[in-house]
Amino acid sequence: MEENVLELQGVVMTFGGLMALSNLNFNVRRGMIKSIIGPNGAGKTTLFNVITGSFPPTQGTVKFKGQPIQHLKAHKIADRGISRTFQTVELFGNMTVLENVMLGCYTRIRTSFLASGFVLPRSRRKEKRIRETALKILKFIGLAHKFKDLADSLPLGEQKLLEIGRALASEPELICLDEPAAGLNETETHVASSLIRAINAKGITVLLVEHDMKVVMNISDEILVLNYGQKIAEGPPEEIRNSPRVIEAYLGGEA
Amino acid sequence: MLRIAKLPIAVFALAIMVFPWTAHRIPAIEHYPDIMVFAGIYCLITMGLSLLMGYAGQISIGHAAFFGIGAYISAILTTNYGMNPWACMVIGMAVTAVVAVLVGAPSLKLRGHYLAMATLAFGIIIFIIFNEEIEWTGGPDGMSGIPGLTLFGFEFNSVERYYYLVWGFVIAAFIFTVNVIQSGTGRALRAIHASEPAARAMGVDVSRFKILVFVYSAVLASLAGSLYAHYLNFVNPATFDLFFSIKLLIMIALGGMHNIWGAIVGTGLITFLSNEWLYYFEEFEVIVYGAILLFVTVLLPDGLAGVPGIVKGWFRK
Amino acid sequence: MEKITLASQLLQYLITGLTVGSVYAMVAVGFNIIYNVTEIINFAQGEFVMLGGLIMVFMNVAMGLPLILAFLATIILVTLVGILMDRLAIRPIRRPSVLTLIIATIAVSILIKGTASFIWGKDPFDLPAFSGRNPITFLGAVVQPQYFWVIGFLIVTAVALSIFFDRTIIGKAMSACADNPNAASLVGINVKQMILLSFALSAAIGAVAGITVTPISLMEYDRGAMLAVKGFGAAILGGLGSFPGAILGGLIMGSIESFGAGLISSGYKDAFALIVLLVILFFKPSGLLGSIEISRIKRF
Numbered sequence: 001m002e003e004n005v006l007e008l009q010g011v012v013m014t015f016g017g018l019m020a021l022s023n024l025n026f027n028v029r030r031g032m033i034k035s036i037i038g039p040n041g042a043g044k045t046t047l048f049n050v051i052t053g054s055f056p057p058t059q060g061t062v063k064f065k066g067q068p069i070q071h072l073k074a075h076k077i078a079d080r081g082i083s084r085t086f087q088t089v090e091l092f093g094n095m096t097v098l099e100n101v102m103l104g105c106y107t108r109i110r111t112s113f114l115a116s117g118f119v120l121p122r123s124r125r126k127e128k129r130i131r132e133t134a135l136k137i138l139k140f141i142g143l144a145h146k147f148k149d150l151a152d153s154l155p156l157g158e159q160k161l162l163e164i165g166r167a168l169a170s171e172p173e174l175i176c177l178d179e180p181a182a183g184l185n186e187t188e189t190h191v192a193s194s195l196i197r198a199i200n201a202k203g204i205t206v207l208l209v210e211h212d213m214k215v216v217m218n219i220s221d222e223i224l225v226l227n228y229g230q231k232i233a234e235g236p237p238e239e240i241r242n243s244p245r246v247i248e249a250y251l252g253g254e255a
Numbered sequence: 256m257l258r259i260a261k262l263p264i265a266v267f268a269l270a271i272m273v274f275p276w277t278a279h280r281i282p283a284i285e286h287y288p289d290i291m292v293f294a295g296i297y298c299l300i301t302m303g304l305s306l307l308m309g310y311a312g313q314i315s316i317g318h319a320a321f322f323g324i325g326a327y328i329s330a331i332l333t334t335n336y337g338m339n340p341w342a343c344m345v346i347g348m349a350v351t352a353v354v355a356v357l358v359g360a361p362s363l364k365l366r367g368h369y370l371a372m373a374t375l376a377f378g379i380i381i382f383i384i385f386n387e388e389i390e391w392t393g394g395p396d397g398m399s400g401i402p403g404l405t406l407f408g409f410e411f412n413s414v415e416r417y418y419y420l421v422w423g424f425v426i427a428a429f430i431f432t433v434n435v436i437q438s439g440t441g442r443a444l445r446a447i448h449a450s451e452p453a454a455r456a457m458g459v460d461v462s463r464f465k466i467l468v469f470v471y472s473a474v475l476a477s478l479a480g481s482l483y484a485h486y487l488n489f490v491n492p493a494t495f496d497l498f499f500s501i502k503l504l505i506m507i508a509l510g511g512m513h514n515i516w517g518a519i520v521g522t523g524l525i526t527f528l529s530n531e532w533l534y535y536f537e538e539f540e541v542i543v544y545g546a547i548l549l550f551v552t553v554l555l556p557d558g559l560a561g562v563p564g565i566v567k568g569w570f571r572k
Numbered sequence: 573m574e575k576i577t578l579a580s581q582l583l584q585y586l587i588t589g590l591t592v593g594s595v596y597a598m599v600a601v602g603f604n605i606i607y608n609v610t611e612i613i614n615f616a617q618g619e620f621v622m623l624g625g626l627i628m629v630f631m632n633v634a635m636g637l638p639l640i641l642a643f644l645a646t647i648i649l650v651t652l653v654g655i656l657m658d659r660l661a662i663r664p665i666r667r668p669s670v671l672t673l674i675i676a677t678i679a680v681s682i683l684i685k686g687t688a689s690f691i692w693g694k695d696p697f698d699l700p701a702f703s704g705r706n707p708i709t710f711l712g713a714v715v716q717p718q719y720f721w722v723i724g725f726l727i728v729t730a731v732a733l734s735i736f737f738d739r740t741i742i743g744k745a746m747s748a749c750a751d752n753p754n755a756a757s758l759v760g761i762n763v764k765q766m767i768l769l770s771f772a773l774s775a776a777i778g779a780v781a782g783i784t785v786t787p788i789s790l791m792e793y794d795r796g797a798m799l800a801v802k803g804f805g806a807a808i809l810g811g812l813g814s815f816p817g818a819i820l821g822g823l824i825m826g827s828i829e830s831f832g833a834g835l836i837s838s839g840y841k842d843a844f845a846l847i848v849l850l851v852i853l854f855f856k857p858s859g860l861l862g863s864i865e866i867s868r869i870k871r872f
Contacts, residue, residue: 387839
């Protein structure tokens with residue numbers, strides 16, 4: 001299937017006078033794992049923030065399933081089917097593991113303020129369905145045994161998994177993972193990358209920002225390289241590995 | 256898991272039901288049901304505020320204004336236009352909801368200090384209006400002759416009758432609020448408190464939720480205002496000044512703002528403190544409140560609701 | 573009696589407005605000093621002004637100290653209150669968040685207010701004007717000599733502060749804390765001490781405002797809250813954190829209030845400043861001289 005889930009056309013993002021993204025064009029095909037790499041400050045997280053609606057791009061269009069979404073607020077984009085994780089884990093620390101994932105279901109099942117206050121049978125049934133879905137996801141990410149723990153109390157590796165689980169609960173078509181392996185040890189990294197593969201096997205398109213090159217090279221179908229907010233290369237892993245421009249960017253331009 | 260057990264609510268409701276009967280038999284606390292009427296009225300406000308502050312993490316130092324709007328709408332429409340008090344109560348809540356949206360929508364975009372100052376300024380402006388629009392409100396002297404409440408010929412004309420009416424409202428609102436907290440809506444609120452960006456990324460319309468809770472708390476305050484006006488049969492602006500907004504804050508902080516029970520306990524204690532225990536030490540009142548608020552903020556960040564946890568901590572060591 | 577023309581009346585409103593505005597400007601400067609170092613909005617800022625006025629009355633009128641001595645003693649006492657506030661109410665907070673810090677400063681404000689009402693009662697107090705009360709007539713407007721003192725002290729404060737922050741090592745260290753507390757502590761600046769100093773300094777400025785305005789508008793125990801809100805309005809109007817902004821904001825705020833009370837309704841005098849505050853908060857929270865970029869990187 002050659003359909004593009006995500007298309008970026010001429011995306012520019014400036015902060016004050018600083019250009020964080022300059023004239024970025026690329027597509028993400030349905031069902032692939034696409035990674036975005038680049039040195040620190042290359043604009044990777046900014047790119048995620050633009051795609052998921054944290055802030056609108058200064059110029060350009062972002063299309064999701066053919067529809068422009070760059071003007072939409074973050075919660076609307078989540079409703080459309082793009083979910084994300086954060087580089088610095090943003091869990092709801094005061095809530096349990098299960099509740100975190102249950103909140104993830106919010107995009108698909110929600111009750112109104114009044115309905116929840118009066119506990120209509122309808123809202124009770126919904127709550128039950130949310131709980132079941134969330135438990136299933138916890139099993140999938142391997143955290144079912146910790147469902148009662150507070151999110152804050154988990155070790156970093158499990159927090160990262162939980163964040164992915166929460167994102168999955170929103171039944172996304174595209175999931176954006178911001179450095180899922182950062183700060184993880186080798187075993188945890190292994191768990192994370194097999195989880196990403198398993199997610200992809202479910203038919204969910206994955207957009208990945210990651211520093212761990214082993215992970216990136218192993219699981220990506222395609223890689224996009226950013227430097228100073230510009231695309232400097234795009235292609236399958238073996239091509240990127242041998243691209244002189246990429247090597248130059250990583251080893252320090254002028255040298 | 257944030258479960259609020261049903262048993263304590265039932266016990267609490269029962270205690271509320273038998274309280275007047277008990278108080279009646281003990282001369283020293285014979286007049287306590289009267290104070291409890293006020294405590295109940297204030298509980299309606301603090302419950303909503305606790306949802307706003309403790310669960311959604313938004314501050315308001317202007318809720319005395321919504322309390323006042325409810326009271327004055329009931330007072331004006333019943334005395335000057337002879338309208339049905341229950342209808343006025345509903346009108347008051349509707350008007351308050353509209354005002355809360357108008358003030359809340361731009362205010363709640365602001366964070367922290369800005370929101371606090373915006374609500375504070377709003378509260379003072381409304382207070383000035385109560386004082387200045389003499390034709391409507393009677394100015395600083397207030398309005399008297401507000402009728403009492405009757406329902407199908409049954410008059411709520413004694414302290415005890417009114418007590419049951421007010422606490423009926425409180426328990427209904429309490430159950431409603433607890434249900435909201437335990438539902439997906441409550442989850443979304445706590446998510447907003449923990450991390451707004453993550454809540455947004457999960458599809459939660461953060462600003463809509465904030466406004467919703469703000470309006471809910473304002474409407475409860477308006478209902479409380481109407482009940483207040485019909486109980487005292489008199490209103491004047493002094494009741495709705497800045498200090499009352501701060502008192503509401505003290506009630507919630509004392510009880511513990513992350514716990515809905517905290518609002519009830521804190522409100523009860525502060526109401527008794529100001530209407531009874533500090534009655535003869537009026538000049539100390541403000542100092543005592545300041546000291547309580549400071550003590551709680553510095554040493555008991557979770558209020559009285561956090562005390563059991565602290566005590567448990569001692570024994571674990 | 574001279575005929576009061578509209579022009580002279582407007583001039584009168586302007587002069588009164590600038591005088592009152594100077595007090596708001598000093599309160600706004602006090603807000604900024606603490607905000608710049610700690611990102612805390614000190615809701616007790618107005619209480620420093622109230623204390624300044626009432627302690628000055630005590631020193632000057634009740635104790636009979638000469639003006640300058642009373643002035644210095646008052647500033648020292650109020651500064652001590654500011655220092656105590658940091659040590660007893662702000663520093664001990666274990667989990668500081670916006671909500672707890674707001675509540676803590678509110679707690680201090682009512683504690684000070686309660687203590688003041690206990691000591692001085694609820695009646696307003698007068699203080700003799702520094703150089704008499706013989707008004708000067710200027711183009712048909714009546715100017716109290718005390719007006720010059722108030723505006724003069726604003727100028728002195730502004731000049732002294734700009735020298736302090738730009739020329740002295742301690743002042744520069746304080747500015748560094750504002751920019752980046754972690755980096756500041758890395759280069760050996762004692763951030764805790766700077767916070768303490770910010771409370772002391774802003775209490776002292778509050779005291780100056782209170783001392784100079786009391787001969788004009790009297791002073792009573794519950795004046796603090798309104799002064800704080802209006803001073804905050806001035807700080808926001810000028811752009812939170814900006815000292816020139818605070819002074820500009822204060823003068824504009826005072827003028828709006830004075831013209832509003834004179835031309836529209838005196839009963840709503842206090843409401844005008846608050847409405848301006850709300851309008852700015854809703855439509856341009858960065859103020860006249862503040863930058864949005866800065867407000868975005870602030871934690872609170």
